Amino acid sequence: MIKELKIINKLGLHARASSKLVEITNKFESEIFIEFNSVSVNAKSILGLLSLAIPFGSNFHINIKGIDEEEALIEIENLIKNKFGESE
Amino acid sequence: MSLEKKGIAVSHGFITGHILLLNQARTIVDKKKIKKTEIYEEINRLQLAVEKSIDEISELKINSDYGLKSEHIDILDFNILILEDEILASEVIQKIKKEQINAEWALNSVLTDKSKNFSNVKDIYMQERLADFYYIGERIIKNLRGNLDFSLDFEKDSIIVAHDLSPVDALKYCQDKNVIGLLTDVGGITSHTAIIARSLSLPAIMSLVDISQVLEPGNEVVVDGYKGLVSWNLKDDEKKEILKLKKEYSVLEENLLEFSKLPSLTKDGVEFLIKANIEIASETSSAIRYGAQGIGMYRTEFLFTSKDRFPSENEQYEDYIKLFSNNDFNDITIRTLDIGGDKLIHKNDDEANPAMGLRGIRYSLSNIEIFKNQIKAIFRVCSEKKKKIRILLPMVSTLEEIIEAKKLIESMAKEFDVDDLYNIGVVIETPSAAIMVNEISHYVNFLSIGTNDLIQYILAADRNNKELRPILNYYQPAVIRTISDIVTNSKEGTYISVCGEMASDILSLPLFIGLGINELSMNCHSIPIIKSAINELEKKDCENILYKCIKKKKSSEINTILKKEILKKVKKAKKIIKYEF
Numbered sequence: 001m002i003k004e005l006k007i008i009n010k011l012g013l014h015a016r017a018s019s020k021l022v023e024i025t026n027k028f029e030s031e032i033f034i035e036f037n038s039v040s041v042n043a044k045s046i047l048g049l050l051s052l053a054i055p056f057g058s059n060f061h062i063n064i065k066g067i068d069e070e071e072a073l074i075e076i077e078n079l080i081k082n083k084f085g086e087s088e
Numbered sequence: 089m090s091l092e093k094k095g096i097a098v099s100h101g102f103i104t105g106h107i108l109l110l111n112q113a114r115t116i117v118d119k120k121k122i123k124k125t126e127i128y129e130e131i132n133r134l135q136l137a138v139e140k141s142i143d144e145i146s147e148l149k150i151n152s153d154y155g156l157k158s159e160h161i162d163i164l165d166f167n168i169l170i171l172e173d174e175i176l177a178s179e180v181i182q183k184i185k186k187e188q189i190n191a192e193w194a195l196n197s198v199l200t201d202k203s204k205n206f207s208n209v210k211d212i213y214m215q216e217r218l219a220d221f222y223y224i225g226e227r228i229i230k231n232l233r234g235n236l237d238f239s240l241d242f243e244k245d246s247i248i249v250a251h252d253l254s255p256v257d258a259l260k261y262c263q264d265k266n267v268i269g270l271l272t273d274v275g276g277i278t279s280h281t282a283i284i285a286r287s288l289s290l291p292a293i294m295s296l297v298d299i300s301q302v303l304e305p306g307n308e309v310v311v312d313g314y315k316g317l318v319s320w321n322l323k324d325d326e327k328k329e330i331l332k333l334k335k336e337y338s339v340l341e342e343n344l345l346e347f348s349k350l351p352s353l354t355k356d357g358v359e360f361l362i363k364a365n366i367e368i369a370s371e372t373s374s375a376i377r378y379g380a381q382g383i384g385m386y387r388t389e390f391l392f393t394s395k396d397r398f399p400s401e402n403e404q405y406e407d408y409i410k411l412f413s414n415n416d417f418n419d420i421t422i423r424t425l426d427i428g429g430d431k432l433i434h435k436n437d438d439e440a441n442p443a444m445g446l447r448g449i450r451y452s453l454s455n456i457e458i459f460k461n462q463i464k465a466i467f468r469v470c471s472e473k474k475k476k477i478r479i480l481l482p483m484v485s486t487l488e489e490i491i492e493a494k495k496l497i498e499s500m501a502k503e504f505d506v507d508d509l510y511n512i513g514v515v516i517e518t519p520s521a522a523i524m525v526n527e528i529s530h531y532v533n534f535l536s537i538g539t540n541d542l543i544q545y546i547l548a549a550d551r552n553n554k555e556l557r558p559i560l561n562y563y564q565p566a567v568i569r570t571i572s573d574i575v576t577n578s579k580e581g582t583y584i585s586v587c588g589e590m591a592s593d594i595l596s597l598p599l600f601i602g603l604g605i606n607e608l609s610m611n612c613h614s615i616p617i618i619k620s621a622i623n624e625l626e627k628k629d630c631e632n633i634l635y636k637c638i639k640k641k642k643s644s645e646i647n648t649i650l651k652k653e654i655l656k657k658v659k660k661a662k663k664i665i666k667y668e669f
Contacts, residue, residue, distance in 0.1 A: 015166050019165060019166050019169050022169055042175055044175070045173050045174065045175035046169045046170055046173050047173050047202050048175055051202065051205035
């Protein structure tokens with residue numbers, strides 16, 4: 001499944017946010033890829049995510065494939081909606 | 089424009105030199121071809137090095153000396169995530185396989201590739217993460233090379249600048265004769281790195297916040313290790329001004345040496361023994377130079393941690409015997425191994441709270457062969473030199489520990505026939521030992537109050553935690569009352585020394601004199617000024633000062649009283665101590 005999501009925390013997808021995202025993606029069996037500015041990276045790799053450096057307000061695509069893809073999407077969406085636990 | 093930064097002067101001296109940034113020293117990686125049959129081994133080597141790196145960081149998380157905040161944990165976790173990154177690992181492994189090259193080179197080129205992605209990113213914050221890549225790469229490469237610490241060639245007059253420097257690294261690098269000073273972002277006066285700097289007579293300033301970021305490689309800096317001031321980018325006239333200051337300081341230094349020859353008697357003729365705390369046996373020469381009347385504490389940890397294994401009995405014997413060369417000290421105090429706390433642990437068992445863990449006598453009694461070896465080495469020296477050695481047991485918290493250690497030492501003394509050539513003492517540094525001091529004093533020949541740990545345990549405040557500085561001070565009523573209780577509750581006539589950093593604090597001096605402490609043991613540098621101050625104080629006055637202080641309820645009140653009294657009474661050392669507070 002492919003879905004478009006938006007980064008709404010002020011700092012963007014920086015180190016701490018990426019760490020949190022990677023912790024979640026690694027819990028799931030499914031293959032998870034994130035595409036931004038026509039670059040696609042494995043969302044289980046902190047190095048991949050960091051190299052995207054998705055800034056505040058940007059849209060990106062997430063592509064999840066596997067047995068637990070639905071649960072994975074819910075958790076990822078929640079994390080992003082909650083601004084990675086940051087105040088703004 | 090000239091620039092300056094102020095920190096805490098942890099070791100005095102005035103120097104000019106050029107800086108060497110230690111954090112940024114990069115490791116050079118060479119490219120090697122490997123055979124097809126070696127690929128498996130190479131991958132295995134990489135994986136072990138990565139695992140070791142993860143362990144090291146995890147360990148730091150658990151055993152960190154500093155009060156870790158959530159953001160520190162985040163940074164460490166971030167580092168671990170990069171190390172655990174399977175994409176990174178698989179890319180490096182692919183490179184090793186495909187190009188048949190060594191792991192170091194493969195890792196370096198993958199990381200370089202990755203960092204290129206980052207340099208396109210405009211976000212400065214993100215670009216700063218590049219530094220993390222380098223550190224991580226460095227760490228893995230270090231571990232690939234079998235954890236050999238890199239050695240450095242220092243040019244003449246190098247001043248080491250680092251964010252932080254572990255005691256072991258400090259000892260390793262600062263002993264180089266070309267290294268003349270040390271500047272760090274973090275750390276304080278009682279950190280072991282500071283203690284080492286003082287022990288090496290190496291001017292050092294710590295808590296400079298971001299000095300390792302601000303200075304550029306090769307910068308010429310002036311280090312005023314009296315005021316805690318670093319300055320650079322100086323104009324010619326400013327340089328001239330500074331050189332004048334340097335001269336002034338050297339006059340002061342001469343005064344200090346003159347003071348060192350003074351007897352340590354109060355104005356009304358009461359004698360105190362002023363001795364030196366040392367870390368390395370060869371420091372006895374600077375102890376003599378600064379006027380020490382003996383070695384009040386030889387810390388043996390560095391002997392134990394400076395190699396990748398514990399020293400043998402024979403190696404220890406050869407080290408301890410050096411304590412008696414070129415001097416006529418009558419007795420020397422050797423503190424048995426005090427491993428743990430923020431002194432690097434050699435054989436690391438994971439401890440969540442090492443400062444309260446298996447350290448000091450606790451470690452010795454549960455590693456009895458290590459303890460026996462140390463006592464044997466000490467007794468061989470006693471027996472050969474026919475000189476007395478005082479054995480000081482650290483981190484004692486129960487009477488049982490003392491009884492057990494004493495029994496062992498006594499039976500070994502019989503074997504070596506050195507019954508009259510040793511004394512046993514304990515460091516009073518835990519609240520329980522302070523409470524039980526009366527009973528303890530009946531079992532030992534002397535007591536030594538270890539103020540550094542005693543203060544942190546009484547106040548339940550980590551001495552390396554910068555946020556706690558306002559609480560952590562010598563003048564807390566609870567600290568002063570505890571020290572006073574230790575003296576009053578000990579058996580009549582017990583020989584008591586003070587061996588922590590507080591012993592070198594001029595403001596605390598009237599309290600120790602008032603209490604009738606027998607001996608103060610401190611870093612060599614502080615000896616002359618303390619001697620000179622003792623000469624100007626009277627026991628009777630000090631008793632009154634003590635009486636006044638002990639009734640006070642706040643540390644600020646005690647501090648004010650002491651400052652006033654010292655400024656009034658201590659005249660000779662005044663021009664020097666104006667740089668101290």
